[in-house]
Amino acid sequence: MHEIKYRYVEFNEQILQDWIENGVKYVKMLEVEVRGPYEAFELVPNSEMPETGDMIHSIHSEEIADLLIRMEKIKFLVHEVYLEEME
Template identity: 40%
Template sequence: MSEKESPYQLFTREILSMWTSQDVSYIKVEELSNIDGTTFYELIPDSELLDGGGHDTLYPIDSEDVDDMLLPNKKIKFVVHSVYLEEDE
């Protein structure tokens, strides 16, 4: 592949654990793109403002919905931008 390395990575239990330890309360889910029949959603920690477009939603970090985002799905992928993966110093 000649594409640049993506700044996104799949949402994992490790990311969830890190955000929990950083006292993240909510996760915003925003539709990012649709590629070859797979819809990608970006997860944004502690984003409390909704854009009003109707395609983004807030979930409490300890909700079953967030746990479901960790389950493999061929048609839906939840991704996190690298800027949200930096550990608090």
């Protein structure tokens, strides 16, 4: 995994698969302030139905699958606390 400062890793296929296997149903996206020439979003897993919002998606949605495609100016990050919970 490619580690970003402040205990974040880039979202990848392994994280997605772990979340699915551990019963995560929804993923919330939160914009993160970062230095540098790119935008970043933190992905937060939820196993229950979240409140409605534009940045909340089913883990099985095309929007979440599209996050696995690397983009030069946008990073999708997962804080390692959400990885530790899944182990």
